[in-house]
Amino acid sequence: MAMVSTTSSLATVTLPNYRRVNRYKRFRVAMAFASAGKETASVGVSVTEGEGKLPKLVLTSAHGSEAEIYLYGGCITSWKVAKDKDLLFVRPDAVFNKKKPISGGIPHCFPQFGPGPMQQHGFARNMDWSVAESQSEDGNPIVTLELKDDPYSRSMWDFSFQALYKINLREKSLSTELVISNTDTKPFSFNTALHTYFRASVTAASVRGLNGCKTLNKDPDPKNPLEGKEERGIVTFPGFVDCIYLDAPAEVILDNGLGDSISIQNTNWSDAVLWNPYLQMEACYKDFVCVENAKIGNLQLEPQQSWVAKQILSIA
């Protein structure tokens, strides 16, 4: 991807010796950096230094696909099925200094999609996730990231929780499974989204599969969305778009206008959101569209309960 280009081989750590299935439970990046080696993995998961010297995981499959993930925000910033062709997009105004969430790729919105009482899109996208597990199956790397409450999250949302985010890179797909668990002694509620930025040509991009969905249009007032129904079989991005689709189907298809048809499948992400900022982001709006899997209504979890949702991005 364009924005994340610096990789220091000195700071590269290879998670050692992948066998068919290799597990490294509770692997911490701090430890990885402490024992930094010089080898770069050809297949698997390696820890490198990304933009702003932030720890970045590089996933490389035996089939030539690649993905990059920043532990800051648990943010997947790059997904390539062919060399030099990134299907995700990072905004040119993205910063990698932890002062702001990374604007692009697949940021988490948790525990609030927003707008709401908390900061926009919650706090999961500006906290450090850790590597809980890393493995490889048939040449396909799989990594699980973990996020837990800390004093920063507690200052906004006073609950004990665990988020596990399993990312699986295959030849033509990138799938994620998010598990949110209530580790507190009292119930909590949340809403959430994967705010995926796809590289696109906005004038040619379109989304299929949303016809008939109930919509909540956040344009013009995000705090008072207008109810409606999607009547179009093919939804385009002719101007500013910020629209929630309730009870969205298990699959929508994005034509990115650059020659790629991307299937966006989900389990349990009940809703979808389309967003393009148009002239609010004049420098880059033509180069991406956001197609987001979301859970817009509040979900309540009792102590010890978990919620699981999967997203599979794939290309023919």
Ligand SMILES: O=P(O)(O)OC[C@H]1O[C@@H](O)[C@H](O)[C@@H](O)[C@@H]1O
């Ligand atoms: O700019 P951010 O915080 O990364 O979020 C991206 C956008 O996400 C959209 O969902 C919001 O409606 C926008 O207001 C926001 O700008």
